[in-house]
Amino acid sequence: MAGLGSKIRDFFTRSALSTDFYEDLEDKLIEADLGPKLASELTQLLRKAKAKDLQTFTKIVDERISPLITAEKLTLTPDGLNVLLFLGVNGVGKTTTIAKVAHYFQQSGVKHISAAAGDTFRAAASEQLGIHGERLGFRVVKSHSGADSASVVHDALTAALAHQDRLLLVDTAGRMHNKSELLHELRKMDKIIRQRVPEENYRRILVIDVNTGQNCLRQAEVFHEAVGLSGVIASKYDGTAKGGVLVAMARDLQLPIYFLGTGERPDDLSVFDAKAFMRDVIAMDT
Numbered sequence: 186m187a188g189l190g191s192k193i194r195d196f197f198t199r200s201a202l203s204t205d206f207y208e209d210l211e212d213k214l215i216e217a218d219l220g221p222k223l224a225s226e227l228t229q230l231l232r233k234a235k236a237k238d239l240q241t242f243t244k245i246v247d248e249r250i251s252p253l254i255t256a257e258k259l260t261l262t263p264d265g266l267n268v269l270l271f272l273g274v275n276g277v278g279k280t281t282t283i284a285k286v287a288h289y290f291q292q293s294g295v296k297h298i299s300a301a302a303g304d305t306f307r308a309a310a311s312e313q314l315g316i317h318g319e320r321l322g323f324r325v326v327k328s329h330s331g332a333d334s335a336s337v338v339h340d341a342l343t344a345a346l347a348h349q350d351r352l353l354l355v356d357t358a359g360r361m362h363n364k365s366e367l368l369h370e371l372r373k374m375d376k377i378i379r380q381r382v383p384e385e386n387y388r389r390i391l392v393i394d395v396n397t398g399q400n401c402l403r404q405a406e407v408f409h410e411a412v413g414l415s416g417v418i419a420s421k422y423d424g425t426a427k428g429g430v431l432v433a434m435a436r437d438l439q440l441p442i443y444f445l446g447t448g449e450r451p452d453d454l455s456v457f458d459a460k461a462f463m464r465d466v467i468a469m470d471t
């Protein structure tokens with residue numbers, strides 16, 4: 186889909202003579218969800234250069250922003266069980282993303298995959314994961330609603346090691362009675378995984394919904410503080426002209442981006458391509 190990038194490109198073609206050029210550009214960048222700080226910084230740099238053309242803008246973005254947006258291929262280490270812990274506030278698409286990631290690895294030939302229904306707060310979550318598991322053919326370890334999520338993770342790890350699984354995907358709750366309870370649960374799960382899996386086989390993946398705009402930044406900081414994030418998957422990139430928040434996040438937290446979620450089906454997952462993304466979101470010509 187055409188992101189906001191094409192609109193920014195049009196803007197440069199049409200508005201070079203406008204007296205409000207810099208203010209309008211700043212608005213366009215905010216519209217792309219780059220956040221007021223970054224939008225203002227980029228506009229200031231262009232203003233200082235006394236430029237109103239796409240080439241100079243592209244050069245500034247290329248020097249200042251592009252190096253910060255890093256794509257990383259999510260791969261499994263050659264030996265043993267790999268664990269991916271999925272974090273994110275409720276409704277961002279964690280459970281759906283787990284199904285997509287399972288499918289992605291299945292497509293690349295990984296056979297023994299299981300999942301832990303660690304979201305014991307929302308009753309339907311483990312059921313939903315169970316349905317994905319049945320459809321796609323991966324085992325799901327569940328418990329009753331309200332159970333201790335750390336014990337689900339413990340059981341799932343024991344089963345995954347016994348079955349010599351290559352990959353265990355762990356779902357987590359996005360919400361609990363309060364934030365400190367949620368963070369406490371997440372830290373407990375993290376500790377249990379670290380006790381049984383070497384660091385290089387374990388990633389903490391934040392799932393964000395690109396449409397939630399600048400809120401994502403605060404969410405990312407909180408999860409990062411709790412468990413130390415390894416990277417990000419951005420969901421719901423379909424049907425939106427936004428996405429600049431990933432730029433702001435990459436700059437603030439310096440986290441790599443693995444995938445973009447582009448729909449609800451298992452194969453609606455694209456490996457993140459930093460260049461294509463920059464072109465889509467802020468008019469970069471690559």
Ligand SMILES: Nc1nc2c(ncn2[C@@H]2O[C@H](COP(=O)(O)OP(=O)(O)OP(=O)(O)O)[C@@H](O)[C@H]2O)c(=O)[nH]1
Pocket residue numbers: 273274275276277278279280281282304307310357358359360420421422423446447448449453
């Ligand atoms: N359009 C679109 N919808 C998505 C995408 N990813 C997830 N969804 C939908 O978003 C809704 C929420 O997804 P879930 O996977 O249940 O989200 P969650 O983060 O596990 O939610 P909790 O279990 O409440 O924490 C569902 O209706 C999904 O089908 C995506 O990339 N694009």
